[in-house]
Amino acid sequence: MPPAQQVPFPLDGEGGPKRPRRAPKTPGGSEPPPPPPVPDTSLAEEAQRKYLNYALSVITSRALPDVRDGLKPVQRRILYAMLHDLHLSPDGRFRKSAAVVGDVMGKYHPHGDTAIYDAMVRLAQDFVMRAPLVAGHGNFGSIDGDAPAAMRYTEAKLRPLAIELLGELGKRTVEWRPNYDGTKSEPIILPARFPNLLVNGSQGIAVGMATSIPPHNLMEVLDACIELSNQRDLPVSRLLKKIKGPDFPTGGQLHATKEELEAVYTTGQGSLKLRGEWKIEEDDTKRGPSFLVVTSIPYGVERKAIVEKIAEVILSKKLPPLLDVRDESTDLVRIVLETKRGTDPQLVMAYLYKNTPLAVHVPVNLTCLVPTDNPEVAAPKRLGLDEILNQFLTFRYSTVTRRLEFDLGELKARIHVLEGLEIVFDALDEVIAIIRKSDGKADAAGKLIKRFNLSEEQTDAILELRLYRLARLEIQVVRKELADKRAEAKRLDALLKSDTRRWDLVRDELAQMKEKYGDRRRTKIMGAVDEPEFQAEDFIVAEDANVILSAQGWVKRQRELKDPAQTRLREGDSVLAAVAGSTRSAVAFFSTLGVCYVCRIHDIPPSTGYGDPVQKLFKMADGERMVAMMSLDPRALGEELRAPTEGAVEPEPPFALALTRGGLGFRFSLRQHREPSTRAGRKFAKLGENDEVLAVLLPPSQGLVALIAANGFALGVPVEEIGVLSGAGKGSTVMKLDEGERLVGASLDDLIEVENEKGKLLRENAEKMRGARGEFGRQCFPAKKDRIVRLVPPPVATPVLGKPEEES
Numbered sequence: 001m002p003p004a005q006q007v008p009f010p011l012d013g014e015g016g017p018k019r020p021r022r023a024p025k026t027p028g029g030s031e032p033p034p035p036p037p038v039p040d041t042s043l044a045e046e047a048q049r050k051y052l053n054y055a056l057s058v059i060t061s062r063a064l065p066d067v068r069d070g071l072k073p074v075q076r077r078i079l080y081a082m083l084h085d086l087h088l089s090p091d092g093r094f095r096k097s098a099a100v101v102g103d104v105m106g107k108y109h110p111h112g113d114t115a116i117y118d119a120m121v122r123l124a125q126d127f128v129m130r131a132p133l134v135a136g137h138g139n140f141g142s143i144d145g146d147a148p149a150a151m152r153y154t155e156a157k158l159r160p161l162a163i164e165l166l167g168e169l170g171k172r173t174v175e176w177r178p179n180y181d182g183t184k185s186e187p188i189i190l191p192a193r194f195p196n197l198l199v200n201g202s203q204g205i206a207v208g209m210a211t212s213i214p215p216h217n218l219m220e221v222l223d224a225c226i227e228l229s230n231q232r233d234l235p236v237s238r239l240l241k242k243i244k245g246p247d248f249p250t251g252g253q254l255h256a257t258k259e260e261l262e263a264v265y266t267t268g269q270g271s272l273k274l275r276g277e278w279k280i281e282e283d284d285t286k287r288g289p290s291f292l293v294v295t296s297i298p299y300g301v302e303r304k305a306i307v308e309k310i311a312e313v314i315l316s317k318k319l320p321p322l323l324d325v326r327d328e329s330t331d332l333v334r335i336v337l338e339t340k341r342g343t344d345p346q347l348v349m350a351y352l353y354k355n356t357p358l359a360v361h362v363p364v365n366l367t368c369l370v371p372t373d374n375p376e377v378a379a380p381k382r383l384g385l386d387e388i389l390n391q392f393l394t395f396r397y398s399t400v401t402r403r404l405e406f407d408l409g410e411l412k413a414r415i416h417v418l419e420g421l422e423i424v425f426d427a428l429d430e431v432i433a434i435i436r437k438s439d440g441k442a443d444a445a446g447k448l449i450k451r452f453n454l455s456e457e458q459t460d461a462i463l464e465l466r467l468y469r470l471a472r473l474e475i476q477v478v479r480k481e482l483a484d485k486r487a488e489a490k491r492l493d494a495l496l497k498s499d500t501r502r503w504d505l506v507r508d509e510l511a512q513m514k515e516k517y518g519d520r521r522r523t524k525i526m527g528a529v530d531e532p533e534f535q536a537e538d539f540i541v542a543e544d545a546n547v548i549l550s551a552q553g554w555v556k557r558q559r560e561l562k563d564p565a566q567t568r569l570r571e572g573d574s575v576l577a578a579v580a581g582s583t584r585s586a587v588a589f590f591s592t593l594g595v596c597y598v599c600r601i602h603d604i605p606p607s608t609g610y611g612d613p614v615q616k617l618f619k620m621a622d623g624e625r626m627v628a629m630m631s632l633d634p635r636a637l638g639e640e641l642r643a644p645t646e647g648a649v650e651p652e653p654p655f656a657l658a659l660t661r662g663g664l665g666f667r668f669s670l671r672q673h674r675e676p677s678t679r680a681g682r683k684f685a686k687l688g689e690n691d692e693v694l695a696v697l698l699p700p701s702q703g704l705v706a707l708i709a710a711n712g713f714a715l716g717v718p719v720e721e722i723g724v725l726s727g728a729g730k731g732s733t734v735m736k737l738d739e740g741e742r743l744v745g746a747s748l749d750d751l752i753e754v755e756n757e758k759g760k761l762l763r764e765n766a767e768k769m770r771g772a773r774g775e776f777g778r779q780c781f782p783a784k785k786d787r788i789v790r791l792v793p794p795p796v797a798t799p800v801l802g803k804p805e806e807e808s
């Protein structure tokens with residue numbers, strides 16, 4: 001940003017203007033030149049420019065890897081400093097990690113020691129990198145999520161595979177640039193001999209973009225490179241015959257069809273399903289429990305997180321056949337699950353795959369930096385598999401070419417010196433005489449150049465020649481070396497003149513890499529697997545149970561219920577509803593805000609005490625209360641609650657009846673609520689301002705529903721006159737109310753009993769309230785002085801279930 005605008009007359013301590021001081025004159029007596037004018041720009045433009053600069057810096061200098069060597073800048077600088085500055089070669093000794101971090105931070109990457117150490121640790125973790133590049137000594141973290149030890153305690157050096165990234169740096173194969181303070185040089189890219197971007201993958205979040213490249217098998221990737229080098233326009237489908245898919249260091253099973261993999265690798269983005277592997281181990285006694293052993297876990301998931309989640313499932317008794325979980329892992333993953341004998345292991349694992357991190361979706365985003373015309377600048381781009389491999393092959397071909405040119409140049413320089421020595425050996429006595437008669441090195445050099453037509457390089461080599469090299473055998477050694485160097489130079493020159501021979505060399509080197517470092521695939525590609533579909537009720541013991549809901553919102557499940565009035569409740573509480581059904585059936589709760597919450601009866605905690613607040617089961621809003629509960633067991637409803645008929649235009653029975661305090665009402669199909677809901681529930685009503693659901697009833701197909709207002713007016717409306725809604729809505733007016741009036745109750749009973757403000761009970765027959773929908777009703781309860789407070793519900797009866805279908 002430009003410097004801030006200066007005040008022409010700075011203020012003194014009292015706030016008055018201070019006289020500007022006269023600018024000092026230059027030694028020549030003239031006035032100094034005026035300062036440059038401050039550019040005039042808007043804050044928005046300056047902020048935009050600064051933010052774009054920041055975004056570009058994060059994208060190109062921190063977060064995204066380069067397609068050529070597959071490394072981010074911090075990783076590249078770590079590897080370079082370990083080899084060039086600390087000489088931590090694979091056959092050398094370890095050095096403290098703090099020394100590595102200090103060198104990298106002080107010379108190449110001034111962004112903090114924590115970031116550098118974390119990046120180095122990742123390069124050494126064999127459960128993160130498919131082919132680790134750093135050898136770590138000490139605690140470098142674990143697959144359990146344990147943090148590595150501090151850098152002062154751990155040591156590191158390079159692995160052999162890292163040398164394949166760095167080995168050709170000394171042969172001018174890549175471009176260089178000054179480091180951040182201009183005191184040293186660093187490579188812009190490493191001359192990688194294998195496609196590290198695919199082999200080790202990468203994760204990163206930049207500004208406005210991210211990358212998520214899974215690791216792959218080195219042998220498969222090199223095979224694909226060799227095939228693509230023969231035919232550069234191979235489609236992704238052909239490359240996938242060599243690269244089967246991602247190969248994670250933690251193993252696992254990848255469930256993806258060939259079509260899914262081709263779509264992901266063609267577009268450069270997508271998601272793949274990865275899950276752990278398991279096997280069965282039987283108890284030796286043949287009478288004890290059986291064991292399921294998890295032998296691999298998904299990539300990027302902490303082992304302890306899986307064990308903790310399985311333990312939660314066991315403690316909550318959501319999976320009754322699962323008895324215990326133990327982590328017996330060493331260097332190999334071994335999570336032992338103890339199950340009841342006779343349990344279907346496929347169903348147990350289907351539940352765990354759905355409800356624990358044993359199965360995850362791995363995102364794929366093949367975004368990386370690709371080279372541009374400016375060697376110091378790379379641009380972000382999302383590539384397909386074929387584009388990534390083609391970019392690497394182009395880079396590899398260029399690197400090999402530059403290496404050959406460097407080697408040829410070095411050979412020619414050596415040949416030139418050897419040719420000078422050969423000339424000397426043919427006139428050795430004369431050369432010695434010239435040197436002895438000269439006045440010094442410079443004089444001798446001039447005379448030798450003039451006599452034998454030598455270059456300065458040749459003359460320097462002759463003058464620096466040791467006397468023992470003048471022996472006859474040594475002369476033969478020089479002549480043999482000259483012959484060998486000429487032959488090698490001829491071979492390199494032929495390579496540089498033939499594109500075909502250079503591509504053959506690239507392929508040969510890739511094949512050598514495959515032979516030296518290749519290993520077997522760890523992740524299995526399963527494709528589409530046909531396995532049993534998990535159903536929650538498969539693990540629920542089918543038995544009848546009762547559910548009790550109190551007026552204050554406490555719910556519990558009991559095996560037997562002789563009299564709801566005798567159940568244990570908190571002081572001042574009462575039973576709102578009691579229903580019965582199979583533990584595999586669902587139960588629906590309806591709230592004042594028009595939300596229906598559905599869960600299985602089995603999911604309601606059993607209790608002989610007060611029970612649990614219903615808010616523990618569902619995510620309810622502040623002030624939301626339950627107004628009704630229904631069992632969705634076919635025996636309680638009188639019919640099976642089937643799914644809506646495909647293509648049906650009108651809602652299908654059975655219908656529930658909803659009424660609001662504002663006098664609105666409608667019927668809705670229970671078929672939309674047959675399955676358990678999320679904790680947030682499903683909307684069945686849209687309420688107007690200051691309105692709430694008063695009651696949800698299960699009416700017969702014909703009959704009266706009686707509505708009572710606080711002013712004593714009541715109206716009995718035939719149920720069939722109330723409209724049916726296909727979705728959540730407000731409904732229509734069932735009973736008109738005077739301004740400010742509210743309904744206090746609604747009932748399907750023949751005898752209606754209400755209570756007024758003085759606590760007096762008033763009764764009336766529902767038939768006397770009969771009228772048409774939308775009327776004001778009639779004054780059935782005197783309420784001129786004492787308004788009606790509430791409808792007195794009849795005692796909650798013990799729920800009775802009919803016979804199961806197979807017994808009917």
